[in-house]
Amino acid sequence: MTSLQLKPVFSQGLQIEPGTEDTTVVVRFAGNADLRNREVLERTLREIHGELLQLAAREVVVDFMKLEFMNSSCFKSFISWISWLQGTEEDVRYCIRFRMNQAIHWQKRSLHALKCFAADLVSIEPS
Amino acid sequence: MTSKVADRILDRFRISGAERLDRIEATWISLVEQGGRFDSQDARRLHLDLHTLKGDSRVVGFVDVNFLCHKLEDLVKVAEDQSFCVSQDLDLVVTMATQFISMLLKRSPGDSLGGIDLAGFTKEVDAVLNEIRATGDVVPLPARSPSHFRARAVSGEASQRISSAARLVFVESIAAGGRTRERMKLAWKQLRQQIEEEQWIPLERAIEHHLNGTAELAREHRKVVEVALDLPELAVHRDVAAAIDTAVLHAVRNAIGHGVETPEQRRALGKLPTGKISIRGRRFGNEIELVVEDDGAGVDFTSVSTKAIAAGLLRSTHVSERALIDVLFQPHFSVRDESDDLSGRGLGLAAVKAAIEQVGGRVELKTHPSKGTSIILRTPLGVPSVDAVCFQASRFNIIFASTQPLRPAPPTSVDPVLVLDPLAVIGIGTHPSDGVGNASKYFLVGTGKCYLTAGGLPFPVKLQRIMAKGSNDLFEVALVDGNEVLLLDIAALEAAR
Numbered sequence: 001m002t003s004l005q006l007k008p009v010f011s012q013g014l015q016i017e018p019g020t021e022d023t024t025v026v027v028r029f030a031g032n033a034d035l036r037n038r039e040v041l042e043r044t045l046r047e048i049h050g051e052l053l054q055l056a057a058r059e060v061v062v063d064f065m066k067l068e069f070m071n072s073s074c075f076k077s078f079i080s081w082i083s084w085l086q087g088t089e090e091d092v093r094y095c096i097r098f099r100m101n102q103a104i105h106w107q108k109r110s111l112h113a114l115k116c117f118a119a120d121l122v123s124i125e126p127s
Numbered sequence: 128m129t130s131k132v133a134d135r136i137l138d139r140f141r142i143s144g145a146e147r148l149d150r151i152e153a154t155w156i157s158l159v160e161q162g163g164r165f166d167s168q169d170a171r172r173l174h175l176d177l178h179t180l181k182g183d184s185r186v187v188g189f190v191d192v193n194f195l196c197h198k199l200e201d202l203v204k205v206a207e208d209q210s211f212c213v214s215q216d217l218d219l220v221v222t223m224a225t226q227f228i229s230m231l232l233k234r235s236p237g238d239s240l241g242g243i244d245l246a247g248f249t250k251e252v253d254a255v256l257n258e259i260r261a262t263g264d265v266v267p268l269p270a271r272s273p274s275h276f277r278a279r280a281v282s283g284e285a286s287q288r289i290s291s292a293a294r295l296v297f298v299e300s301i302a303a304g305g306r307t308r309e310r311m312k313l314a315w316k317q318l319r320q321q322i323e324e325e326q327w328i329p330l331e332r333a334i335e336h337h338l339n340g341t342a343e344l345a346r347e348h349r350k351v352v353e354v355a356l357d358l359p360e361l362a363v364h365r366d367v368a369a370a371i372d373t374a375v376l377h378a379v380r381n382a383i384g385h386g387v388e389t390p391e392q393r394r395a396l397g398k399l400p401t402g403k404i405s406i407r408g409r410r411f412g413n414e415i416e417l418v419v420e421d422d423g424a425g426v427d428f429t430s431v432s433t434k435a436i437a438a439g440l441l442r443s444t445h446v447s448e449r450a451l452i453d454v455l456f457q458p459h460f461s462v463r464d465e466s467d468d469l470s471g472r473g474l475g476l477a478a479v480k481a482a483i484e485q486v487g488g489r490v491e492l493k494t495h496p497s498k499g500t501s502i503i504l505r506t507p508l509g510v511p512s513v514d515a516v517c518f519q520a521s522r523f524n525i526i527f528a529s530t531q532p533l534r535p536a537p538p539t540s541v542d543p544v545l546v547l548d549p550l551a552v553i554g555i556g557t558h559p560s561d562g563v564g565n566a567s568k569y570f571l572v573g574t575g576k577c578y579l580t581a582g583g584l585p586f587p588v589k590l591q592r593i594m595a596k597g598s599n600d601l602f603e604v605a606l607v608d609g610n611e612v613l614l615l616d617i618a619a620l621e622a623a624r
Contacts, residue, residue: 013524032524068304069524071215072222073156079226086242105306110219113251117223117230120242 386423487511
């Protein structure tokens, strides 16, 4: 896998830091995602999606361990991400593995609901 | 049915369904934003759209859409029971349900669902519904109507107590985590609604006492007046009501003292012996226009001009009527040589102007010799926003604000004794110097007497105050573009240092 071109994003209380763990791309989210971050979040997810396709990645880990809050409008950006992924050819699709912070109640509920949009492509750890 | 016709029906359903779904989503967002004081028409529209989509989907065989619409109806019903003051979980599942339906609409009836786990999603929806029903997570609130405001009368002291509690809840909603945070956010939302409602009172209640008071005052000065009140059913901000009350008080005193003649004088002028003062109000968008009108003598501009020249306020008698009216509003200007308990000190019209301008309003005076005078007050219904600066906290997603100008300062140039961590001030952190030790990591903003650690440079904003603040309170919650910020009392902070 070639090195990542993605840059960290710091936007009004939200941090998005792409990186790698071994050969897997990991995108770490921290802080709060609300209406003010919606545009930047959607744009960043598009860039991540593009980069993952370019890298022919098989999986991406989305780390929510330090994400304190995300409102429903930002969650829609993740639904959009899943629909872009569903719109690509099957042989280039990658899987999205969400790393959930079990201490944060909303993550459990919303990530399990999110997984239902594409149970074949989305997984949650711990499950 | 031919396949062509069937396709056409399906296409039409997809288009109308998508439009309806967009409307459902937009209405939901609007209702949640209105939280508590929601528009019942919006709620009705939401139910109707949802029910129609459910029915249409059944007709064309989209059973999954039909099923999800049914679930969505359950969620909306629960939300309405809570006056749309909803938890984050409920907002999330409703939003996701609309997205789910949108996804299903793009498919054909009977198509394989692929990776879509409808049963799993339904399980999550049911879990949210069960949780809310079991824990009563949200206290149901009754829908509010304009008449609701009329029944309310909360003292300033009680209002301040509620504001104090609300400030603490707001801070806790930032500091807490998990379910506690959600509950605190919800509690804050309800307290904020309560605070905002208490800030609004019916206009009539603010000034109706002038009806009796004015007639009595006139009698004491050997005049007879009838006072008529004609106001729209309208709630105004408490501060605006107080300003209007002050202005009306001085305007009617002015009418009795300077306008309305005695019965004898009126008869001699061919007028009815009883003078008339009317207080009329009309709403213009977000403004109220209030006219205090009398049928008295009108302003004697010759006398005004002579007195103004004598007082050094004008140099020449050749001035416009407008300039003479401006003189009438000058403090301590009166056409009377002597004052009594009613008039002559030259403070009445100045007080009208000061009170109305303080709440962002304006005053006009129109007069006709021997026909009477009208004082026209125009004010916004709510209090105007004020100029302030905002800055991001060094930690947490909090915006602080100050109505005093704050300038950035290089950490090395500031005596550490003058530096405060605003997070500690509001009670997040253990000591006022928390985070200050690492001041080089942060920006510093301050007045010269006091500096605060910040996560960014200050920027100018228009700020709306929403709650009563006690003189000892170091901060209050205010709004900037509808977003909550913590308004710091910098002068109190300087004094507390």
